[in-house]
Amino acid sequence: MSASQSAARRxxxxxxxxxxxxxxxxxxxxxxxxxxxxxxxxxxxxxxxVELGPVADVPVGGSKLFRERKVVVSCPAExxxxxxxxxxxxxxxxxxxxxxxxxxxxxxxxxxxxxxxKVLRGPASDPLPAVPVKAENGKLIAG
Numbered sequence: 001m002s003a004s005q006s007a008a009r010r011x012x013x014x015x016x017x018x019x020x021x022x023x024x025x026x027x028x029x030x031x032x033x034x035x036x037x038x039x040x041x042x043x044x045x046x047x048x049x050v051e052l053g054p055v056a057d058v059p060v061g062g063s064k065l066f067r068e069r070k071v072v073v074s075c076p077a078e079x080x081x082x083x084x085x086x087x088x089x090x091x092x093x094x095x096x097x098x099x100x101x102x103x104x105x106x107x108x109x110x111x112x113x114x115x116x117x118k119v120l121r122g123p124a125s126d127p128l129p130a131v132p133v134k135a136e137n138g139k140l141i142a143g
Contacts, residue, residue: 046143
């Protein structure tokens with residue numbers, strides 16, 4: 001390879017590295033974006049009734065995350081259900097799991113009590129909004 005070809009190659013590689021750095025920075029920023037994980041175009045609370053699944057999916061004393069519907073449901077007593085939005089009140093990311101009664105936000109680490117919606121750990125400062133929920137014909141309906 002000639003000296004001019006080598007210099008041209010280095011210029012191209014420098015440009016590619018700069019572009020990769022910019023893309024990487026954009027990916028890092030988008031990881032904090034509400035659009036990445038929240039389905040930001042969708043509401044935090046269902047505007048119309050949506051079927052979540054069988055009532056048997058939420059055991060008495062337990063809870064279940066319906067991530068695709070952005071709803072978390074708990075069952076404090078037989079036939080009683082409480083539901084909350086599963087969309088974090090800090091940046092809008094959807095909770096990704098429930099561990100020992102705490103809903104986890106994967107974006108910034110906020111934790112919520114899934115039986116009350118209360119913030120247990122920030123950066124979120126507002127509780128999860130309540131969502132109407134009922135059992136109908138063996139199915140849970142939210143909204």
